Amino acid sequence: MTSAAPALSAHELTKVIGRRTIVDRVSFDLFPGEVFGFLGPNGAGKTTTIRMLVGLIRPTEGAVTICGHDIRHQFEEAMRCVGCIVETPDLYRFMTGRENLEHFARMLGVKSSETDRVADRVGMLHRLDQRVGTYSLGMRQRLGIAQALLGRPRVMILDEPANGLDPAGIREMRELIRGLAADGMSIFVSSHLLAEIELMCDRVAIIHHGQILRAGTVRNLIASQRAMEFHVGDVDRAGSVFTQRGVAFEKDHDRLFAAIDEADAAPLIAELVRNDVEVFSARPRLQTLEEMFLDATGGESVD
Ligand SMILES: Nc1ncnc2c1ncn2[C@@H]1O[C@H](COP(=O)(O)OP(=O)(O)OP(=O)(O)O)[C@@H](O)[C@H]1O
Numbered sequence: 001m002t003s004a005a006p007a008l009s010a011h012e013l014t015k016v017i018g019r020r021t022i023v024d025r026v027s028f029d030l031f032p033g034e035v036f037g038f039l040g041p042n043g044a045g046k047t048t049t050i051r052m053l054v055g056l057i058r059p060t061e062g063a064v065t066i067c068g069h070d071i072r073h074q075f076e077e078a079m080r081c082v083g084c085i086v087e088t089p090d091l092y093r094f095m096t097g098r099e100n101l102e103h104f105a106r107m108l109g110v111k112s113s114e115t116d117r118v119a120d121r122v123g124m125l126h127r128l129d130q131r132v133g134t135y136s137l138g139m140r141q142r143l144g145i146a147q148a149l150l151g152r153p154r155v156m157i158l159d160e161p162a163n164g165l166d167p168a169g170i171r172e173m174r175e176l177i178r179g180l181a182a183d184g185m186s187i188f189v190s191s192h193l194l195a196e197i198e199l200m201c202d203r204v205a206i207i208h209h210g211q212i213l214r215a216g217t218v219r220n221l222i223a224s225q226r227a228m229e230f231h232v233g234d235v236d237r238a239g240s241v242f243t244q245r246g247v248a249f250e251k252d253h254d255r256l257f258a259a260i261d262e263a264d265a266a267p268l269i270a271e272l273v274r275n276d277v278e279v280f281s282a283r284p285r286l287q288t289l290e291e292m293f294l295d296a297t298g299g300e301s302v303d
């Protein structure tokens, strides 16, 4: 996946408002067919970053390239490649779903027959002739995505698409987003919902106070926090065995946590046993994305 050229590239994106740096040198690439999660607590700078990506506000510093077009010099070409929803979809509640889509299709110069295609793609064809005011939040979000699909964008940018949805709505949204990625679309999705990001995204960046603290595949981010947990009879003696072998560790009551792979545990266990340390158990401890997030952000609250 990552061998192709990025569909969207942000380079050292920075936004200063007044004296405050709200977004601070944020860089990332979004590759074709991937779902990239932008995870951060309230006020982290997610929406501000998205506003810069789609040209709603001008970056103080840095560059954005979408489908090879720099948004400063080729703004319209770049925007033709993008569908987005920033915060909530722009829909007219007194109009039906179809009227909304037809209105946007006219603005984009897209054939009105496209409305059925996009409505079908988000599973809203059967509700299209009802007023948007009667829709649930999940349905409005899906219609918003349908609207964003009208121009056949290669990149989709969604600001907190799961926000406020119930568990069934969240699952539908996740399946829709994964389906769009399977069609080859590149999707950038912001969220403060950890579980959501963990399930939905291929890669994730953690943003906090405007800075990216960590980034990588969900699997690698979790694996980078790998540790083995040893439950032993004598922690002090076990600790000196670890020290002799140059293995860094942390103690917690009758347990030791060592930053080693499971594959490297066997010789260590043998050494503990040779030194008369009882080993009750040794098991890998994988930090969840949630623990890692709390670690990275210094424990600021997230859902
Ligand atoms: N136009 C503005 N003027 C001054 N401060 C702003 C402006 N826009 C955003 N901010 C501040 O910048 C910070 C980041 O805001 P932003 O909306 O990007 O965060 P967010 O990550 O989207 O948060 P949330 O999860 O609440 O949507 C906040 O502290 C916000 O108050």
Ligand SMILES: [Mg+2]
Pocket: 046, 047, 048, 159
């Ligand atoms: Mg926001």
